[in-house]
Amino acid sequence: MQREIEAGEGAFSRIFLELTAGLRRWALRTEVWQRGKWRGAVLSASGVDVGTLIGAADVREIIENVIARNVGLIKDVSQQAQGRITDAVFRGLNQRLPARDVAREIRQAVDMSQRRAMGIASHQLSDISNRLADERRREGGLDTWMWIHSAKKHPRAEHLARNGKEYTDETASTDRPGSLPFCGCRSRAVLVSV
Ligand SMILES: [Zn+2]
Incomplete structure (x- = not known):
């Protein structure tokens, strides 16, 4: 054995x-x-x-x-x-x-x-x-990025609310797109004209 x-x-x-x-x-x-x-x-x-x-x-x-x-x-x-x-x-x-x-x-x-x-x-x-x-x-x-929601069936409400909003690493919350389990959200870099 x-x-x-x-x-x-x-x-x-x-x-x-x-x-x-x-x-x-x-x-x-x-x-x-x-x-x-x-x-x-x-x-x-x-x-x-x-x-x-x-x-x-x-x-x-x-x-x-x-x-x-x-x-x-x-x-x-x-x-x-x-x-x-x-x-x-x-x-x-x-x-x-x-x-x-x-x-x-x-x-x-x-x-x-x-x-x-x-x-x-x-x-x-x-x-x-x-x-x-x-x-x-x-x-x-590039400092600015946009929150892109996962489009999953049962999203976190606060992530859905962030969809399409622009953030920087300073202004964003600590839970970043995709960092929480089963999140699936993404960030997309934003070109800001200066
Ligand atoms: Zn999410």
Whole structure:
């Protein structure tokens, strides 16, 4: 039995390493995609191609932060799943439960961690996109941005009320577009004529 549990733990740490590598690829790909979007937006708004002026190096700190935080979140999810699986196995042994009952509990623990991981992933995607967009905007010397509502079915009323309003980092509230769970709001850089 101990051997089984150790094998399970080994599988978890392998999955964890793969996830961490996947997370890095995902963050870097998201940055390339976001940079392309920003380049296109600046080009169509001002006719200036900033393609050679901006690069991944400018936002390395943000990317490393996002990766580190996500590694922590995944570690937490997989530790919880490991705990649940170990509990299910020991309960099964103590109470002499049929193997299929134990198997079902293990599956539930895995499903639960998968759902939590999906929730985390979708939130992190909007979070990294917003952080990168903010950084590109600041880099471009643009202070003003517009709150773009998520258009989700059950929006936060105060976010809906902010839709289309213009803010700067000084005038905005502390919860920024996309920063709260399941928010989905975005910010859009505003060109202010001077
Ligand atoms: Zn929102």
